[in-house]
Amino acid sequence: MRSLVHEDLERLIKRSAWRLGLFKRRLIHVARRFGALSKRRDVTTISVRRLMEAFKDTAIEEEAYKEFMSNDVDLEGVKKLLSWIEEGSVKIVPIHTETPSPLTRRALERASRKTELIPPERMHKIIVESAKARLLNxxxxxxxxxxxxxxxxxxxxxxxxxxxxxxxxxxxxxxxxxxxxxxxxxxxxxxxxxxxxxxxxxxxxxxxxxxxxxxxxxxxxxxxxxxxxxxxxxxxxxxxxxxxxxxxxxxxxxxxxxxxxxxx
Incomplete structure (x- = not known):
């Protein structure tokens, strides 16, 4: 973790953003604003991986990432915490338990859920709407x-x-x-x-x-x-x-x- 101090944190966050629920919500919100995603669509059935593929390198992805970084990520706070760890003023202590912690349990539950894939015809519609939004912008x-x-x-x-x-x-x-x-x-x-x-x-x-x-x-x-x-x-x-x-x-x-x- 100490080595992260010298990494490009923004690049690392962007690379892993698609795994985060916060970024998924931002992406869906922006896609709806652009008209690329129906407001009636049940967001719980949307695969974020498919969305990322559909909106990759578009104005939708760029805007979602900007909003994610400005509203959901405390980049300076992360840098400060990592510097404290490197200096030794903050220590990471492993805790061994027989059962998962509440946070770990929640992560495991989320990972075990089966995500409903977007039907091909709906995915095609998303791709077309995304392309229209990109070209018009x-x-x-x-x-x-x-x-x-x-x-x-x-x-x-x-x-x-x-x-x-x-x-x-x-x-x-x-x-x-x-x-x-x-x-x-x-x-x-x-x-x-x-x-x-x-x-x-x-x-x-x-x-x-x-x-x-x-x-x-x-x-x-x-x-x-x-x-x-x-x-x-x-x-x-x-x-x-x-x-x-x-x-x-x-x-x-x-x-x-x-x-x-x-x-x-």
Whole structure:
């Protein structure tokens, strides 16, 4: 235990958080706020492991962890206690008993309970709702590819159904996943690029802008998918062009395919 003083406690807590009931409650609460979990769902039947898998690397998991760390964990108190143990001012004394202590008994009872698994159809619904929440909460720099004089960071959820440039009125807006410094450097060239990387980015921006011009907000929703190219997005939007479960399912499939292409 003394060695924990020198460990990254926050990292260790985050790694083991999914085992804790407090974190489970936080995760469920945030998932309900995001609309990814029905408020009528009986929380006692939900497997936290399945939830963690469904919400892994999403805004839901991140927000739940922030609330867990700020409201449920006394990190500074833990560090102080560990430092006292290391100094020797606090000692750990083992106690041998024939029966489990009240705290141990409670832990054993909880561990022995059989957790009801979420039905596959419900899990699919959770994954789809989580994906929708994640995509709608993505923020992109929307850049006018007509005048190259305007850009703004906009969350997909807050985007107009058919957004347009306030400078020139064009709907050819490219949602770019760049930081502001990279973006400024790119748009200052007004579409006149020289390097290979800039030409590649310009082609991608123009294709994405064309989709936003034609399909509006649903195009931005699809393009917010991880690894989803404008070509992938166009194929999806030809099939479904309204934000909903079906569109989210197609984006999830496209993300999986992009991941396969990356590693295979």
């Amino acid at each position: 993505e923020v992109r720099y929307f850049t006018c590819t007509n005048c190259w004089e305007w850009y703004a960071a906009i969350r997909i959820l807050d985007l107009d159904e058919h957004p347009s440039c306030p400078r020139c009125g064009s709907r050819a807006l490219a949602p770019l996943d760049l930081d502001e410094h990279q973006l400024r450097r790119f748009i200052d060239k007004h579409g006149k690029v020289v390097s290979y990387s800039d030409r590649r980015l310009l082609r991608k921006a123009l294709k994405a802008a064309n989709l936003v011009e034609r399909y509006g907000k649903p195009a931005a929703f699809v393009l917010a998918g991880r690894g989803v190219s404008p070509e992938d997005a166009e194929e999806i939007l030809r099939e479904v062009s309204v934000i909903g479960d079906k569109l989210a399912e197609l984006v999830i499939d496209a993300e999986r395919n992009a991941l396969r292409r990356r590693f295979l």
